[in-house]
Every structure is written in C-alpha cells, then in structure tokens.
C-alpha cells in the first residue's frame with residue numbers, strides 16, 4: 193500500500209468530511225479547519241475572492257495613513273532582505289483586508305500573487321485557513337504552510353503573518369509574507385515579526401513626538417535592538433505608551449497607559465531624568481528588583497512640532513549586494529535579454545565586434561559598457577556618437593589628424609578616438625549615421641586594425657574591441673544601399689537585441705532598480721508597478737526614468753503607490769513635436785518641429801535630414817536627441 197504522510201491522511205480526512213487527526217496538526221490549524229467546515233466551506237472548492245472597490249480601499253488607506261507610511265518603508269526593507277526568493281509582502285488592515293503589496297515580480301504574476309491584491313479580503317470565512325485572517329483573529333503571529341490552508345487550491349502557498357499592535361494590545365494592521373511552498377524559508381517568519389515590531393516602535397515615535405521616549409533592557413548591548421523596551425513618558429512622568437517587549441518584561445508590574453514611571457522603577461522619575469538627560473546610559477531597578485539599563489531616545493519638546501530624536505535614523509540606502517565582478521550592473525532577468533547576452537564574454541575574448549540593436553532608451557549604451565567590462569581590457573571605453581560628428585570631420589575624429597591637416601584642425605593635431613581606445617573599447621553609437629565616405633575607411637580599419645592620421649604618414653597598429661549600436665533597421669539600410677553590406681557584416685559578428693520595455697518580462701525589476709537609483713529606500717508598491725506596466729513606453733527605460741522622477745518630485749508621501757502617477761502621462765506626440773530646449777521658445781520651436789518632422793519622415797536618418805534641410809548633422813542631432 194502506498195505510504196501516506198501525516199498531512200496526506202489529514203487532508204484525506206478533511207476532504208472526505210471525516211474526523212481529522214487533531215493531534216498531528218498545529219492547534220491553530222485544527223480549530224480553523226473545524227470552523228471552516230462548520231461554516232460549510234468545501235475544501236476542494238474555490239474560495240470566495242471578494243475584492244473591495246478601489247474607493248473603499250482608499251478610505252481604508254486614509255484611515256491607516258500613519259501605519260501605512262511606516263509599514264511601506266519597513267516592507268521595502270524586508271523586500272530587500274528577501275528579494276529574489278519569490279516572495280510577496282502584504283500589508284493588511286486590522287480586518288485582514290490587503291492595502292498594499294510589494295513583491296518579486298514572478299510571484300506577483302503567479303495565480304496566488306494575483307489573488308493577493310489591494311482590496312482582497314483574507315478573512316477566514318471567505319478564504320478559509322490562512323495566516324493573514326488568523327493573525328487578525330488571534331492578534332498574534334501565525335504561519336500557515338502549504339496544505340495546512342483549508343482550500344486545497346492554496347496548498348502550494350506558505351504564509352507568515354504578524355499583527356501590528358498598539359500599546360493597548362489592539363491590532364492596527366497585519367504584515368504578511370507569502371511565497372510558494374517550496375520557497376519557504378524558516379527565517380522569514382522571524383523577519384516578518386521583527387518588521388512588525390519595528391513598525392510598532394515607529395508608531396510610538398510618531399504618536400509621542402511631544403514626549404520623552406526611553407529605551408531599556410536587562411542587557412546593555414541590547415539597547416539598540418528590536419528587543420529593547422520603548423516607553424514613552426509625559427513631562428510629569430505619566431506613561432503614554434509602551435511597546436510589546438515592555439508589556440512582557442514588566443509583567444506583574446502596573447505597566448499600563450496612564451500609570452506612572454514611579455510605579456515601575458525604584459529610582460523615581462526625577463532622579464532618573466537627571467541621569468537620562470545627560471545623554472548617558474543609566475542603571476535602574478524595576479519594582480520587581482530586576483536591574484535594567486536605560487537610555488533616552490527622544491526629548492519631547494512641549495510645543496515643538498518635531499521631537500528631538502536622540503537615536504540616529506537608520507540609513508535608508510542599503511549597501512550594495514556583494515556579487516560577481518562581472519555581473520551586469522543593470523537588470524536583465526528577461527529571458528530574451530539573458531539569452532542574448534549569455535555568450536558575450538566569449539565573444540569579447542575572441543575580440544568579435546559586438547552590435548547592439550534596440551529602440552531608443554532600451555539600454556544600448558549600458559550594454560556596450562558591460563561588454564567592455566566583460567572583455568577585461570585594461571584600456572579605456574571610448575564612445576563616439578556617429579550622428580553628432582559633422583560629416584567632413586568624421587574620419588579625423590576617429591583616426592586623428594596631424595598639425596594643420598585641414599582648416600579648423602587643432603594646431604597641435606589630435607591622436608583620434610581609435611588610438612585613445614587602444615587596448616580598450618571603441619563604442620560607435622548611432623552607427624547607422626556613419627557618413628558613406630567614412631564607411632569605407634572604417635571597414636578597412638576593422639580588417640587591419642591599423643590606422644593613419646589625416647595628413648600623417650605613419651601607421652599605428654591598435655588593439656580595440658569594437659561595439660556598435662543603432663535603433664534603426666540596418667538590414668533595411670543595407671538593402672536600400674544606404675549602408676555598406678560588408679561593413680554591416682563586419683560590425684555584426686555578435687548581435688545583442690534589446691527588447692522594448694513594453695515587451696520585457698522583468699518590467700518590475702527595472703522599475704525597482706531605477707527607484708533604488710533615484711531615491712534609495714523609497715518603497716514602490718506592486719499596484720504602482722502594475723499601473724506603469726500598462727503603458728506603451730515609446731521612449732523605453734529612459735522615459736520610465738523620467739516618469740518616476742516626476743512622480744518622486746510630485747509625491748507628498750515617502751512612498752510611491754498607483755495614485756502617484758495620476759496625471760503623469762508619458763511623453764505625448766505633442767511633447768515630441770519640439771525638443772525640451774526649444775519647447776519654451778516659440779521661434780526656435782518652429783524650426784525644431786520642422787527638423788523633427790523630417791527626421792521622423794526619414795525614419796531617423798540624421799544625414800538625410802541634414803541634407804534635405806541644408807543643415808549640419810550636429811544641428812539636426814541637437815534637436816532630435
């Protein structure tokens with residue numbers, strides 16, 4: 193007979209409607225299964241998936257504004273601790289209704305991830321046995337692993353929830369970490385409880401900004417930790433607030449809100465204050481005779497708006513994760529990108545020219561720098577924007593020129609970019625814009641790696657990794673003879689195709705990465721990321737960065753949620769009619785619009801636009817960049 197595990201037997205009994213083996217299951221699970229069964233829920237059926245309307249979620253968010261602000265910051269920290277392990281962190285209100293989530297994109301996109309969204313109700317009567325609902329019911333931390341969930345469809349999920357309590361022991365909200373059952377990690381439950389405790393402490397600082405806050409603990413080295421007691425005391429010694437460790441440590445003593453400092457400690461409020469306000473750690477005995485170390489964390493100023501916090505703020509910016517030197521310094525969790533860059537190291541070792549294609553703002557420049565880093569070359573990374581160099585100076589710019597080689601040549605001559613990139617990398621950006629005359633010289637140079645400065649006689653041998661990039665269709669240009677086929681094949685030895693942002697499966701990762709770059713430690717919710725992912729992003733990652741910057745400038749809170757993007761639209765056609773520099777000036781705007789219109793009509797061809805309008809390529813480039 194097939195061997196059945198304890199859980200198999202328990203589930204079989206539950207699903208058949210038999211008595212389940214109570215002794216083998218955690219009591220909290222047994223009681224919950226029984227209640228769910230009594231309520232007529234079918235364990236093999238589908239849970240009710242009620243979700244509140246957005247306006248109701250918003251009302252609840254407003255009611256819990258202070259809690260939400262602190263919790264989102266703490267969730268962001270928790271996220272950075274467990275990021276990459278396929279988790280979702282959710283904040284629920286006291287009724288177990290989800291207000292916000294922050295998660296790994298993979299989990300957010302999964303079926304369970306899609307059922308934990310703002311407004312979803314995780315009450316036991318709707319979703320059966322689950323950690324969020326039970327933590328709300330029992331006001332204590334609860335973990336529900338895999339098939340302990342009442343509904344079998346939640347059997348692959350593990351959830352750990354901890355309530356956030358006020359000093360009266362009332363639940364203000366709930367913090368939950370959920371993950372695929374196989375991904376669960378024992379320490380996550382502890383991290384969730386610590387984060388909840390950190391929020392509770394934050395609330396004490398926030399709500400008691402006009403009073404003293406002292407920290408104490410039986411061991412001095414614990415004063416700065418989450419297990420230290422925080423007690424908030426008024427100017428006359430009355431107790432205003434006490435955190436959870438305090439309630440536990442002072443059990444048996446009259447440690448209640450409205451009580452007095454003197455009822456708890458032998459030394460009395462006056463003498464304790466003398467020592468505490470000197471800024472040092474004092475030793476004090478509680479009324480049960482235990483010796484404690486105490487320090488002042490905040491001096492509340494009566495009419496002052498902000499209290500003077502003695503304790504330094506925790507740094508918001510996380511130190512970077514130590515990783516492989518050659519790991520990309522950008523996001524590349526998208527499968528297509530990963531496939532595309534898998535062999536770059538080998539290509540660079542063989543000094544194969546690398547060609548990068550992708551729409552504007554997809555990260556071609558960043559990728560070119562990554563190729564240079566992987567090549568391990570000691571020389572420099574030199575970038576040349578081929579569209580920005582006047583046609584007649586192009587060859588001199590790359591290969592250098594001798595003194596007085598042509599009108600306007602630099603008096604002392606110039607070695608050129610190719611020699612500057614010797615033993616390093618030469619990045620030819622916007623390579624489609626290389627003037628036709630220069631294409632031949634460049635091809636010759638790529639074949640021999642030898643160059644001669646304009647007006648010079650000596651040839652120089654160099655050793656360069658060539659990387660080129662374009663957002664145009666070079667193949668089509670080859671077909672229409674606008675670009676030399678042999679040069680195209682020479683440049684295109686190894687191709688990296690960067691997908692447009694709208695097609696990237698790691699969209700959430702890109703958003704988080706940019707947020708960390710722009711405003712380290714600032715939380716951004718899953719709902720905000722989902723809102724952004726619905727947009728088209730013609731300017732790709734660069735445009736996303738601008739939208740995030742605008743949201744950060746405009747925000748009134750320390751976090752970014754979906755509401756922050758109301759009214760922040762991506763660049764519209766109108767915006768694109770003139771460049772940012774010309775937009776405020778009506779006269780320049782007219783000329784700029786014309787240049788941009790011709791540029792669009794020529795499918796982004798700088799040289800053709802310049803010829804058609806009788807302008808230099810540099811001028812065109814200035815307006816279309």
Ligand SMILES: Nc1ncnc2c1ncn2[C@@H]1O[C@H](COP(=O)(O)OP(=O)(O)OP(=O)(O)O)[C@@H](O)[C@H]1O
Pocket residue numbers: 522523524550551552553554555556557558559663702705706733734737
């Ligand atoms: N994978 C990525 N992860 C994080 N940030 C990125 C990524 N790719 C690009 N960025 C950011 O997006 C912005 C635009 O990138 P980049 O300049 O490399 O794009 P590009 O394709 O070279 O643009 P263009 O075609 O206009 O020259 C930069 O701020 C860059 O740091």
